[in-house]
Amino acid sequence: MVVAGVIASAIGIVLALAIEWFPTVAATQTKKISTLYDVLLIASVPIFVLVVTVVVAAVIRFRMRPGQEDQDGPPIHGNTRLEVIWTVLPALLILGLCTYSYIVLEDIEKAPAAAQELRIGVHGEQFAWTFTYPEEVTGGEELTTTELVLPVDRSVRFSITTADVIHDFWVPDFAMKLDAVPGLTTHYRVTPTRLGTYPVVCAELCGLGHSVMRSRVRVVEQAEFERWLAEQSTPAVEEGAGPDEQVAAGKQIFASEGCGGCHTLADAGSGGQIGPNLDDVLKGVDEAKIREDIVDPDAQIAAGYGAGIMPSTYGQTLSDSELDALVAYLKEATK
Ligand code: HEC
Ligand SMILES: [Cu+2]
Structure with a gap:
């Protein structure tokens, strides 16, 4: 049983780690969450394998044979040592994994040391997202847009609100999502680490147009971010255009x-x-x-x-x- 269990666990762990569970790693948060997930897999695969191996071995080894129909099993009255082991070991394991998860949670929510953080408003409304860049970011007037553009390698703190029902602001490639709750402002932060364009999805069924409540986030170099901001403040159409x-x-x-x-x-x-x-x-x-x-x-x-x-x-x-x-x-x- 032990040999079968060890071999099956090894195969299970290799398979579990070979699968790409997460989308592109596009933020520091994604990386840490992905590592946590791998550790949870390494811890849980052997337990799954252990339970299944014991069940299958017991079914085969202790099955009823012809002529045993009227026999009863041996009268067992518990085994204190076994019971202590199977209570203490899982408790320690759960405690360890909870502690590690808590450390990761603290870490991904930690404010950056420098006050270099961008603060951006995210507003959900059936069925569209709008994003607000406050004056401190634009250096001019507050900017509201339907396109989310972020500079790479800089922490952003989103303040999430909704005009109507519950929505959920999710960027799968950042591995972060949070509900937009009527009457509340919720927050999360990410530090994008990879240039590119990623989908923004509403992850809370919010009505008929829920499936189209999508947008995009574009992660760009700091210089391009500043250029984009400057472009937004000058009107796209000149007054009195032909x-x-x-x-x-x-x-x-x-x-x-x-x-x-x-x-x-x-x-x-x-x-x-x-x-x-x-x-x-x-x-x-x-x-x-x-x-x-x-x-x-x-x-x-x-x-x-x-x-x-x-x-x-x-x-x-x-x-x-x-x-x-x-x-x-x-x-x-x-x-
Ligand atoms: C999420 C999907 C969605 C988006 C995005 C969207 N529309 Fe619509 N639009 C609809 C639907 C559904 C209707 C029909 C229902 C209604 O009249 O409200 C409609 C109706 C219209 C109509 C009226 C059509 C008619 O039969 O008279 C016009 C014009 C229009 N949209 C233009 C636009 C423009 C311009 C944009 C971009 C600025 C836009 N729509 C963005 C879904 C959308
Ligand atoms: Cu929604």
């Missing part, structure tokens, strides 16, 4: 706001199926109506579609001139 410039800017906004994820629009090359096909429904529609559809999507629900799926935040996150540009573009593209 019609062609407006249409061009509107096309960019359509792409960067993720409208194409839900809507088909031939000119933008998008094929989203969640909302109406804009090529069909916007033909001949006037600008005021298109604008209302974007700013207040629930005012008039397109036939055959549910209310509250299209985010109702564009009126706040897009400036007036950006909305003008977007409407001008949609008008032009569906002419």
Whole structure:
């Protein structure tokens, strides 16, 4: 039994460690959690193997043979030494693993030594995420955007809120997630360590549009982060821009706001199926109506579609001139 158990445990541990349980390691937090997970695997595989080996061996060795139908087993009245062992060993093991988990938890939540931390607001609303960069980060006005951009190797503390129901702010590649709870502000911090673009997911069933409540986080070099911040504060569309410039800017906004994820629009090359096909429904529609559809999507629900799926935040996150540009573009593209 011992030989079989040791061999099976070794095979089990090798297999368990060979599996990639986590997505890309994109933050210091991901690395520590992944190591913790590996340690838990190494501790639990042998126990699983031990229990199964003993059960299988007992079934084979002590099975009833022909002629034993009327016999009873030996009268056993407990074994104190055995009972002490099987209580104390698991208790020590659990205590050890709890302590280690607690140390990891403290470690990944620890504030960085330098006050170099970024503070960013995360706001959930059926069914979109918006991110707020306070004045201390932008160096100018507070910035609200639908795109999360973070500098690499710098700790970020998120303050998570919701406008309506419970959402859950999850970046799988950071291995961190936390509920956005009505009436509360919740927090977690990460230090991204790897350049790239990673999905942001809502991990709490929050209504009809839950599956599309997704965004992206882009981890970039510090210099590019500063460039991006500077770009955001200058309006994408200049005041008094000509019609062609407006249409061009509107096309960019359509792409960067993720409208194409839900809507088909031939000119933008998008094929989203969640909302109406804009090529069909916007033909001949006037600008005021298109604008209302974007700013207040629930005012008039397109036939055959549910209310509250299209985010109702564009009126706040897009400036007036950006909305003008977007409407001008949609008008032009569906002419
Ligand atoms: C999460 C999915 C989703 C996103 C993102 C989204 N929409 Fe919608 N949109 C819908 C749905 C669903 C409807 C139909 C229900 C309604 O009218 O509210 C709709 C309706 C519309 C309509 C009205 C269509 C009609 O039949 O009159 C317009 C115009 C529109 N969206 C434009 C946009 C633009 C522009 C963006 C980007 C700024 C955008 N949508 C982003 C899902 C989405
Ligand atoms: Cu949600």
